[in-house]
Amino acid sequence: xxxxxxxxxxxVHATVxxxxxxxxxxxxxxxxGAPPLPPRFLRHAxxxxxxxxxxxxxxxxxxxxxxxxxxxxxxxxFAVVAAPCGAGRPGSARTLVNLREGGPVTVSPHVVPQCxxxxxxxxxxxxxRIHGPNIGVGGGPEALSEAFVTALSxxxxxxxxxCWLVLTAWDEExxxxxxxxxxxxxxxxxxxxxxxxxxxxxxxxxxxxxxRVAVLDAAATTSPPGHPSLAALAILLxxxxxxxxxxxxxxxxxxxxxxxxxxGAMVNLDHAPAALGAMERRxxxx
Amino acid sequence: xxxxxxxxxxxxxxxxxxxxxxxxxxxDTIADGLLAGRSGVVEIDGAGFSREAxxxxxxxTAIPAVAADDSLDRLGRICLAAANAxxxxxxxxxxRGGPIAAARVGLVLGIGAEQLKGWEADFLAGxxxxxxxxxxxxxxxxxxxxxxxxxxAVTVAAACASSGYALALARRWIATGLVDVCxxxxxxxxxxxxxxxxxxxxxxxxxxxxxxxxxxxxxxxRDGFVMGEGSAVLVLESRRHAEGRGAxxxxxxxxxxxxxxxxxxVIPSDDPTEAARAIQLALRDAGVEPAGVDYxxxxxxxxxxxxxxxxxxxxxxxxxxxxxxxVSSTKxxxxxxxxxxxAFEALACLAAIxxxxxxxxxxxDHPDERCRLDHVPHVARPHPVTVTAxxxxxxxxANLCLVVRRAA
Numbered sequence: 001x002x003x004x005x006x007x008x009x010x011x012v013h014a015t016v017x018x019x020x021x022x023x024x025x026x027x028x029x030x031x032x033g034a035p036p037l038p039p040r041f042l043r044h045a046x047x048x049x050x051x052x053x054x055x056x057x058x059x060x061x062x063x064x065x066x067x068x069x070x071x072x073x074x075x076x077x078f079a080v081v082a083a084p085c086g087a088g089r090p091g092s093a094r095t096l097v098n099l100r101e102g103g104p105v106t107v108s109p110h111v112v113p114q115c116x117x118x119x120x121x122x123x124x125x126x127x128x129r130i131h132g133p134n135i136g137v138g139g140g141p142e143a144l145s146e147a148f149v150t151a152l153s154x155x156x157x158x159x160x161x162x163c164w165l166v167l168t169a170w171d172e173e174x175x176x177x178x179x180x181x182x183x184x185x186x187x188x189x190x191x192x193x194x195x196x197x198x199x200x201x202x203x204x205x206x207x208x209x210x211x212r213v214a215v216l217d218a219a220a221t222t223s224p225p226g227h228p229s230l231a232a233l234a235i236l237l238x239x240x241x242x243x244x245x246x247x248x249x250x251x252x253x254x255x256x257x258x259x260x261x262x263x264g265a266m267v268n269l270d271h272a273p274a275a276l277g278a279m280e281r282r283x284x285x286x
Numbered sequence: 287x288x289x290x291x292x293x294x295x296x297x298x299x300x301x302x303x304x305x306x307x308x309x310x311x312x313x314d315t316i317a318d319g320l321l322a323g324r325s326g327v328v329e330i331d332g333a334g335f336s337r338e339a340x341x342x343x344x345x346x347t348a349i350p351a352v353a354a355d356d357s358l359d360r361l362g363r364i365c366l367a368a369a370n371a372x373x374x375x376x377x378x379x380x381x382r383g384g385p386i387a388a389a390r391v392g393l394v395l396g397i398g399a400e401q402l403k404g405w406e407a408d409f410l411a412g413x414x415x416x417x418x419x420x421x422x423x424x425x426x427x428x429x430x431x432x433x434x435x436x437x438x439a440v441t442v443a444a445a446c447a448s449s450g451y452a453l454a455l456a457r458r459w460i461a462t463g464l465v466d467v468c469x470x471x472x473x474x475x476x477x478x479x480x481x482x483x484x485x486x487x488x489x490x491x492x493x494x495x496x497x498x499x500x501x502x503x504x505x506x507x508r509d510g511f512v513m514g515e516g517s518a519v520l521v522l523e524s525r526r527h528a529e530g531r532g533a534x535x536x537x538x539x540x541x542x543x544x545x546x547x548x549x550x551x552v553i554p555s556d557d558p559t560e561a562a563r564a565i566q567l568a569l570r571d572a573g574v575e576p577a578g579v580d581y582x583x584x585x586x587x588x589x590x591x592x593x594x595x596x597x598x599x600x601x602x603x604x605x606x607x608x609x610x611x612x613v614s615s616t617k618x619x620x621x622x623x624x625x626x627x628x629a630f631e632a633l634a635c636l637a638a639i640x641x642x643x644x645x646x647x648x649x650x651d652h653p654d655e656r657c658r659l660d661h662v663p664h665v666a667r668p669h670p671v672t673v674t675a676x677x678x679x680x681x682x683x684a685n686l687c688l689v690v691r692r693a694a
Binding site for chain 1: 335336337397398399400401402404406409410416417418419420421422423424425437438439440441442443444445448452454455458459461462463464478479480481482483484485486487542543544545546547548549550551552559563569570571584680681682683684685686
């Protein structure tokens with residue numbers, strides 16, 4: 001038995017996958033149909049920021065409109081919650097090598113705004129002119145679960161009309177070389193979800209808690225939860241994009257993807273009720 | 287949108303305070319220091335921090351030991367000590383049988399650069415962690431484990447507003463019924479990289495005469511902020527839950543407002559609209575009119591641009607009422623606690639409420655004409671205080687205002 005707590009339609013989603021060797025190109029690229037970034041905005045950005053902000057732009061392009069347009073369903077009053085898992089490591093490594101070799105004068109002033117946990121959220125807000133709160137979340141291996149509970153919680157804050165949830169991670173955390181550079185074949189993935197109260201999207205994100213007694217019985221408050229990888233979510237969402245909405249694999253309740261949180265909660269990505277109804281009708285017709 | 291109905295009781299009562307700061311490690315010592323105008327800024331041994339001959343900062347001088355903290359680094363020990371003190375101050379037990387086990391408890395910490403600080407400490411000690419994958423749990427989860435906290439645990443970051451966002455998220459979790467009790471705050475430490483980066487950004491004061499006079503918010507001769515370190519953690523719970531267990535209520539987190547400048551990754555916007563909006567949203571959330579505010583604890587770090595921007599935002603948000611509302615910046619005494627600043631300054635608001643006195647802004651010899659407010663220079667001012675507003679602004683245009691109110 002679970003208790004529903006928080007739930008919101010996903011208005012639009014997009015994913016970006018990029019090898020480290022391609023980050024430089026992605027840094028300078030434009031996303032057709034998306035609002036542009038200021039010139040050279042990503043020049044000093046961390047790899048996670050490059051991939052994450054391009055995912056948001058791709059989602060905006062999919063929506064067909066830009067932020068601030070009242071018809072877009074993704075207004076400039078959205079919050080930005082970004083969870084870059086392990087972000088800032090290459091930039092931090094380069095900074096530390098410089099500090100050792102050249103002293104404090106060589107420490108780049110960009111390390112604070114570009115390598116801290118808030119960097120991706122701030123870049124999305126500043127680069128795409130989104131005036132809701134921007135918050136970095138996680139930073140460690142639990143970033144995914146922390147991001148979901150934060151984003152769904154913030155939707156009720158005064159002045160927040162929705163939320164861009166941005167998730168990034170390397171498929172496998174890379175070993176850096178002695179200068180702090182990432183091997184060219186390492187893959188970085190970004191997922192952007194627009195959580196919009198007013199949307200009628202085909203997907204719905206929800207968080208449910210389980211009864212407290214179950215948590216206590218599990219005696220698992222410190223055991224690692226079973227976290228599916230971001231890659232799995234990204235691949236599923238890519239399939240969703242190609243399938244054109246609800247025609248996705250899922251269990252009988254319409255659940256596509258689940259994440260069990262260590263403290264006794266589940267995050268589910270489901271077919272939205274309307275979309276589920278459409279899918280059922282198609283099954284009947286078949 | 288499907289959503290469980292919010293609890294009718296949206297209050298978030300503050301029932302515990304824990305802190306490890308340059309001004310002391312308990313509420314009374316810190317309140318005494320703030321109201322006496324005592325500065326925590328000293329000359330530090332900062333060889334390697336910058337090219338200046340003398341380095342000024344506000345360090346933590348003593349970290350209370352907490353059992354089982356051997357595995358934690360300095361940042362972890364500071365945060366754990368503050369969280370543990372908050373838990374004890376709230377009269378909450380631990381997982382071995384106190385009242386904390388009878389409630390669903392969460393933990394939110396605002397920490398902007400936990401990983402960077404950890405990699406840095408290791409690297410400067412000869413390690414190579416920064417070059418290798420790291421799957422160890424983040425600090426918030428390790429502290430939750432230490433304290434027996436079994437609810438959600440999250441790290442949030444919004445630069446210098448980080449711990450304020452932690453308090454906002456904790457309040458929201460209580461309102462939605464996700465937790466009964468939540469510990470929230472933040473922590474930060476001085477480090478060579480952080481110090482050098484802020485110095486090279488020209489954000490730090492370059493004064494090298496007298497450490498106590500270096501942090502001078504709103505003064506015309508200010509030239510940047512003075513870095514500090516520490517942790518502040520508050521215990522929040524609903525009024526019903528606090529009353530149900532007979533908790534001592536220290537105050538109420540009555541309102542939250544947040545917004546984004548969306549202007550620049552580092553520089554505050556010279557348009558005060560969004561910062562003012564955060565203040566207005568917080569007041570509206572608390573059901574308070576501008577004239578009902580008794581004290582504004584300003585973010586004012588002492589940077590030439592930031593203080594002017596904030597003064598304009600306060601004026602825009604409060605209108606004519608701003609003429610009669612005392613404003614001060616406690617960073618003139620504590621230094622800038624960065625990720626921990628917002629939670630520490632919420633504590634300063636509780637001190638103003640508790641003592642019915644406004645803490646001063648030190649070194650405000652010549653108020654900047656562009657920062658025209660009802661300043662409280664040099665010495666504390668006795669004043670009736672029921673409602674306070676505490677501003678926090680961070681890199682990336684993160685704006686936050688907390689309304690902290692005397693408990694009814």
